[in-house]
Amino acid sequence: MTTVSSPSSPWQNPDSTPASDSDPTSPPHHRDRGDDAESLDSFSSMTLNAEDFNLPDRIPDSNRYLNTQTHTSPLESNSPTTTPPPSLLHLSFNQDHACFAVGTARGFLILNCDPFREIFRRDFARGVAVVEMLFRCNILALVGGGPDPQYPPNKVMIWDDHQSRCIGELSFRSEVRSVRLRRDRIVVVLEQKIFVYNFVDLKLMHQIETFANPKGLCAVSQGAGSMVLVCPGLQKGQVRIEHYASKRTKFVLAHDSRIACFALTQDGSLLATASSKGTLVRIFNTVDGTLRQEVVRRGADRAEIYSLAFSSNAEWLAVSSDKGTVHVFGLKVNSGVKDTPRIASNVTRPTSPSSSLSLFKGVLPKYFSSEWSVAQFRLVEGTQYIVAFGHQKNTVVILGMDGSFYRCQFDPVNGGEMSQLEYHNCLKSPSVF
Incomplete structure (x- = not known):
């Protein structure tokens, strides 16, 4: 190997001359x-x-399928597990x-x-x-x-x-801390540094210094064309956006407190960020760093945001947190559509009721209305979940660190509670390990 x-x-190899930190394009030693x-x-x-x-x-x-029979959600049944999962x-x-x-x-x-x-x-x-x-x-x-x-x-x-x-x-x-892959790049995230390698020959292309990043936060675009990379900046609450096609770097002070989570659209044009406070999610244009929209998680208490995910057309944003609820927000900006910051208004899409701006005076920018989520799904509180939009229209896939798998559907017109389409636990099958 x-x-x-x-x-x-x-x-x-001690006989080799290592690539210099000052020259991020120097290839690593083989x-x-x-x-x-x-x-x-x-x-x-x-x-x-x-x-x-x-x-x-x-x-x-030699391998066996997991049991794909739809099981009862743990929210509906407390039947004990016969053997502890790995x-x-x-x-x-x-x-x-x-x-x-x-x-x-x-x-x-x-x-x-x-x-x-x-x-x-x-x-x-x-x-x-x-x-x-x-x-x-x-x-x-x-x-x-x-x-x-x-x-x-x-x-x-x-x-x-x-x-x-x-x-x-x-x-x-x-x-x-984490790894991100594209068809042409391998991105390796350490606590205070990121290395970008060419996938074909493992040549080091770029290295980036970051603020302390124990979670290994990093996102890369997956669309055709040159890569957009987002990572923590050099100070608390700051994100760094690298556009490799134009060789431009953009720093955005997204929040006052530390960055807890972020996500990119597939083409890298929009960025969603959440801070350690967990009450606001902000949407930025990655080209110029402008704030395009803010959405508000229900409840004024702090929350740890675990996961953010855009739908493929950037029409929806899913959010999971330690409060045990997945929210889906409707977005008013989408990938490839350029608009200008909106004037504050109480008029929102009919399915997403807007709260009064006066409730958040001093918190929200003047040109934003505070928008509640369109749809929600209740989960077991205290478990870490990640979310993504399914390939079927208006569906969300939720994965839990307890091995749970949910596929849910939301009503884009009427909103409200999502309906559960299926539930499985990928660690309960006797075929797993």
Whole structure:
């Protein structure tokens, strides 16, 4: 296997000259280990096309489907679990939200959202804390984690599921917090630094200093064309926007308190941010940094925002928090439509009642009305959930760190409580690990 070390990695060959921090375009050092070098040569010459490298539609005979029978939600039943599920370390959607990855204390599995089913799983002896997919490609990025990690937490392992082994790795001096993939880039997030690599040859393209980022917050655009990257800036409440096509960097002071969560539209034109206070979500234009809209989470108490997600057409925004409710907001700006900041008005879309501006005097900008969510779905409070919009119209997929999977539907006209279409727990099947 061929390994690649970061410029500051203590694991690189001492005889080599490391790339300088002052020259972010310097390539990292490559170490060859005999015959295994052929693996990365093959990887480097691959065209990472999701259409060419699809995950299997069916699980091999050695694996079994998860039980896809619709179960009763834990909100409706308190039946005990016969065997404790494995410790869940990671949840993430792939780039188009068609699949999701689960990392546990004993490996990882990949599941399809609609219909809900296990695509494949890999049983390891130890834990995997990051599983980053590349659409439905066979290449994944893995990072070990948990009390007994499968791989060192300071390494990103490039896993080829066709070969069922790692074909490359990236090493760093500190723990890897998260990884983001595009067809042309690998983005590795450390607590105070981000490295951007070319996917084909693992050449270091860019490195970014950030404010303390223990959550590994980072978002990259997935549309065709050059990448837009968003990460924490250099001070509390600030975000940094990198437009690689125009080689422009934009800093936006999005909030007074620390950034808790953010999300990009697929094309990278709009950015949603939430702070540690968790009462407001702000929508920015990434090109000029202007504030386009603000939405208000119901309830004036503080909340920890866990997840933000745009719909594919940027018409809706989903928000999850530690209060146990997923909200869907209607957006008045959308990707590719340029408008000007609105004058304050009590007139809103009929399905999204607006509260009086006087209630938030001194909090909201004068040109914004405070907009409540259109639809809500109640969950078990205290569990961390992530959200995405489903491929079927007006549907939301919700994943919980307790292994829960919900698919819900909202009424875009009348709003109100979402209806639950299905519920599963991906960790309760006896076939899982």
